[in-house]
Amino acid sequence: MPELDYKHFNQHAETLLNQKASPVYLFYGDEFLCKTALEALLDGIFNASHGRLNYDAFDDSPETVYDILERLNTYSLLSGPKVVVLRDSKIFYSGLQTSDFFEKAKAAFDAGDAKKASGYLLSLISKLKLTYEDLAEPAGRSERLKYDPDNFGDDAWVGKILDYCMDKRLPIPPAPDSADLLQRAIEKGFPPGNHLIITADMIDKRRTLYKCIRNQ
Numbered sequence: 084m085p086e087l088d089y090k091h092f093n094q095h096a097e098t099l100l101n102q103k104a105s106p107v108y109l110f111y112g113d114e115f116l117c118k119t120a121l122e123a124l125l126d127g128i129f130n131a132s133h134g135r136l137n138y139d140a141f142d143d144s145p146e147t148v149y150d151i152l153e154r155l156n157t158y159s160l161l162s163g164p165k166v167v168v169l170r171d172s173k174i175f176y177s178g179l180q181t182s183d184f185f186e187k188a189k190a191a192f193d194a195g196d197a198k199k200a201s202g203y204l205l206s207l208i209s210k211l212k213l214t215y216e217d218l219a220e221p222a223g224r225s226e227r228l229k230y231d232p233d234n235f236g237d238d239a240w241v242g243k244i245l246d247y248c249m250d251k252r253l254p255i256p257p258a259p260d261s262a263d264l265l266q267r268a269i270e271k272g273f274p275p276g277n278h279l280i281i282t283a284d285m286i287d288k289r290r291t292l293y294k295c296i297r298n299q
Contacts, residue, residue: 086297092120104128104164107269107279109296111175111286121168121282128164128278137165143172148261155273168280174262176206178287181229184210187285192240197247204244209256218245266292269299 108124110117129135137159141147151167159165184207191200207228208218218224225238232238269292273279286293 093123104278105299106273106277107281107296107299109281109283109286109293111283114284117282117284121280124280125166128166135166136161137163138168139166140168140170142170143174144256148174148265151279152264152268155268155277155279158274159276163276165277166280167278168282170282172281172283173206173256174265174281175283175286175290175293176210177262178290179210179285181207181211182231182234183285185230185235188244189235189240192244197244200244201248201251201253204241205248205253205255214255215245215249262290262292266295269295 104124104127110120125135125138129138139154141151147169151169154165154167184203188200188203188207191197191203208214211228213227217227221242224230224241225232228238228241230238230241269279281296288294
């Protein structure tokens with residue numbers, strides 16, 4: 084489907100009961116707006132008689148895509164549409180710049196949300212194929228993280244986030260590598276009435292997966 088801004092998407096969602104929904108949707112950007120748009124879409128796809136009996140939501144992980152595709156490629160035993168949601172996906176992270184991660188991490192840190200800030204920093208560490216040991220000493224840390232102090236100031240805040248991660252024993256996530264698998268499944272198509280919805284905070288529009296979704 085064509086790319087829609089938030090205002091025009093609401094108009095689209097309101098008319099879904101009278102027209103065919105797209106097999107795949109991607110919501111990206113502000114977390115609150117993405118959640119609001121997701122609920123509006125679900126209300127449009129599922130009417131009162133169907134309810135949300137054929138609905139599954141998954142949090143992102145390297146193994147998640149296999150469970151998602153299994154459900155999407157299976158015909159439902161229940162009548163009505165089937166919807167599978169991949170929440171807060173990091174599937175587009177591999178093509179992003181380090182500054183994208185630092186911008187999000189710094190904003191979360193300044194807002195007092197250490198948990199959210201740690202998620203962005205750990206995703207960057209994964210992308211750069213680093214370990215906690217690589218970053219244990221402050222000397223050389225900014226070079227390893229490709230940190231630009233001109234844009235983000237003193238990197239003491241990065242050290243505080245790292246301390247939080249290590250105190251909480253948060254694991255460094257494996258680098259996402261399931262984009263090609265998901266793209267092939269979308270291009271092949273799902274059984275009629277099955278829909279995939281992806282939400283993400285950041286995306287790389289250069290990726291062929293994004294172009295594939297946009298062309299649905």
